[in-house]
Amino acid sequence: MRLSDLPALVTQREDAVTLLQAIAAGVDERELSPFVTALTTAEDEQAVAIMRGSGNEMPLRVQLGALLAEAGLVTGDEAFQALDARRTRGAAA
Secondary structure, X not given: OOHHHOOOOOOOHHHHHHHHHHHHHOOOHHHHHXXXXXXXXXXXXHXXXXXXXXXXXXXXXXXXXXXXXXXXXXXXXXXXXXXXXXXXHHHHO
């Protein structure tokens, strides 16, 4: 999957599923960061800052999966499946 395969905006389920596929395929986190920025609310940023400050910062792809699920575009199970596929892919490499 390439950067050009990613949606410009994430407003529909299909866009969110494409991002989950990108996570599973191992797309570089730098390409996913604009989506995290766009979906992050002030409350989300506070939670991330607390986690970062306590040494429990979550990877960007985990943040993206959580934000997509929180927005109701995908289920939490779908986000976890994408993350599991990414870990499996990474372990096989």
